Amino acid sequence: MVDKKKYQTRKNKEKSLIRLFIGIVAIFLINLIVSQVYLRFDLTQEKRYTLSDATIQMLKELDDYAYFKVYLEGDFPAGFKRLRNETQDMLEEFKAHSHYIEYTFINPSGVADNKKRETLIQELVKKGLQPTNLHVNKKDGNSQILIFPGIILEYKGYEIPIELLNTQMGVSPERILNNSVETLEFNLASALLKIQDNKKPTVAFLDGHGELKGAYVADIVKSLNEFYILGSLRIDGRMSSVFAVDTITQKVLDKPIIDALIIAQPTKAFSESDKYVIDQYIMHGGKVFWLIDPVIANMDSLKNSSQTVALKNELNLDDQLFKYGVRLNSNLLLDLNSRSIPIVTGMIGKQAQQELLPWLYFPVLMPQSQHPIVRNLNSIMTEFPSTLDTVAVNNVKKTILLKSSLYSRLVATPAVIDLALLEEQPDAANYQAPPQDIVVLLDGRFKSLFANRITPALKDKFSLPPRKNESEKTSMLVSADGDIIKNQIHYNQHYPLPLGFDQFTRRTYGNKDFIINAMNYLCQDNGLINIRSREITLRLLDKNKVEKNKILIQIFNVFTPLILMLFLGLILTYIKKVRYTVK
Incomplete structure (x- = not known):
């Protein structure tokens, strides 16, 4: 009986050892198989850790190491710790799809040597990262630390800055941090796209009709140069200015040579031949960003007088834009949500005393649309904007991107603009107009303005392609304010300032990001811009x-x-x- 028990005990031990051995081998084999197979499970409701197809494809095309130096490290409040951790998680996702991704976290304030720390901070500012003064509340008092919520991306010897914090005026700190998390993938992926510098689309600024150029568009030209091949274009009634030419057969081909056209605040009327060339460019799938001032009004006319008269801007474009689905109105928008301008309010001796007063003709537009062009975007500054209406057109989808606030009113032209408005206390009862449309996006198939009409005389010496009366699927944006793309010039030293920066209030608005997002939407068909529409629900504790x-x-x-x-x-x-x- 005893021997039988010993035998049974030995058999149980052998079985246990066999099971243990099989278990170890099974675990080893499973680990070996899993290490060779890419498996990641995103159980979040918003799929926040699932990269878009456009990002994954771009990561697969990397052919050299991309090194992310993240300067968001240190003892932060919970909100910034979350942004830091979400950034690390996103970079880990990038790394899972490409072995060329490397990153490190650096604490600029953690450098012990004061001189080295100051040198590092100056280098980061010089490279384009903007510091943020962070107030930290502690039980023993408040403290202030300087942080750099950004990244320096290195790739093939080039460096570009990436801002992680999407500042927005009038938005709570919690919402700003959440919006910054929402746009993490877009900011990182667009930086990679920008630095790769391959197959850049071609964008042209139209010239010849008094459009903005030189110092007034210097900053946006510099910024767009990182994404696109830029140039200027004069039509002069020639199809060959926009379309490719076969020099052997002496024929103008039906293939546009540019991917997008920017028409920035023209001041001279368009000829019928120029309108025809632009129309046929659109019919062949061309993208256009119309930045039009329907009314002539500017601050220069108020330098030597307290009054000026705003008149309709006769550009000869009304019929063309109406055909595409937009009517620009000859009016001026006044809004209680506006910027301030410096006005001389008195003299002390020989010294002029200036004060910043709200100028209702300079509305500040708060993006409300969830479209990826404007989602989570900072407010947009304008100057003497007008309004627009959409017109029913088949096969064209219209999306309003920018509107006025709930406290606005309209003035029809001709209108007297008087600086005396600055001295008046506005009565909110007079500013009860519903939100007015300022910028619209049009997507679809457009009808030609010149369908069933005689083709205008052109100056081409080549054989022209047949006229097209309906466009391919394409897109365009129409803005009833041309100043959205115009940067300020320093009032004293006369150099161009960053687009969206107001030198008098020292605030930075979202104009530059708006223009870049708009052009990315028009030109990039890889779906990257759609990442900005991703929404992450903010779940905060009470x-x-x-x-x-x-x-x-x-x-x-x-x-x-x-x-x-x-x-x-x-x-x-x-x-x-x-x-x-x-x-």
Whole structure:
């Protein structure tokens, strides 16, 4: 009997060892197989860790190491810690799709040597990263630290800055941080696209009709140069200015030579022949960004007089834009949500005293649309904008991107613009017009303005392609304010300032990002811009309840796991006792 028990015990031990060996081998084989197969599971409701197809494709096309130096490291409040951790998670996702992705986190304030720390901070500012003064509330008082919520991306010897914090005026800090998390993939992916410098689309600024050029578009030209091949274009009634030419057959081909056309605040009327060339460019799939001032009004006319008269801007474009689905109105928009301008309010001796007063003709537009062009974008500054209306056109989808606030009114032209408005306290009862449309996006198939009409005389010496009366699927944007793309000139030293920066209020608006997003939408068919439409739900704890029940929450978090483990241990002990008790 004893021998039989020993034999049974030995057999059980052998079985246990065999099971252990099989288990170890199975785990090893599973790990080996899984290491060779890409498997990641995103269980979040918003699929925040699932990269878009456009990003994945771009990562697969990398042929050299991309090194991300993230300067968001240190002892931060919870919000910035979340941004830091989300950035690391996103870079890990990038790295999972490409072995060329490398990153490191650096704390600029953690450099012990003061001189080295100051040198590093100056280098980061010079490279384009903007510092942020962060106020930290502690029990022993408040402290202030300088942080750089950004990245320097290195690729093939080139460096570009990436801002991680999407600042927005009038938005809570929690929402700003959440919006910054939402746009992480877009910011990182667009930076990679920008630095790769391959197959850049071609964008042209139209010239010949008094459009903005030189110093007034210097900053946006510099910024767009990172994404596109830029140039200027004069039509002069020639199809060959926009379309390719076969020099052997002496024929103008039906193939545009540019991917997009920017018409920036023209001041002279368009000829019918120029309108025809632009029309046929659109019919062949060309993209156009119309930045039009329907009314002639500017601050230069108020330098030597307190009054000026705003008149309709006769550009001869009304019929063309109407055919595509937009009517520009000859009016001026005044809005209580506006920028301030410096006005001399008195003299002390020989020194002029200036004061910043709100100028209602300079509305500040807060993007409300969820379209990826303007989603989570900072407010947009304008100057003497007009309004637009959309017109019913078949096969054309219209999306309003920018509107005025709830407190606005319209003035029909001709209108007297008087600086005396600055001295008046605006009555909100007079500013009750519904939100007015300023910028619209048109997507679809457009009808030609020249369908069933005689073709205007052109100056080409080549054989022309047949006229097309309906466009391919394409897109265009129409803005009822041309100043959206215009950067300010320094009032004293006369150099161009960054687009969207107001030198008088020292605020930076979202004009540059708006123009870049718009051009990315028009020119890039890889779907990258659509990443900006991703929404991550902000799930915040109730701070008051947390503070009120702080002790109870801590006790629950500490003792609940211990009680559960004790309860599980008692159950296992009871089961073991029942199973092995000799009856």
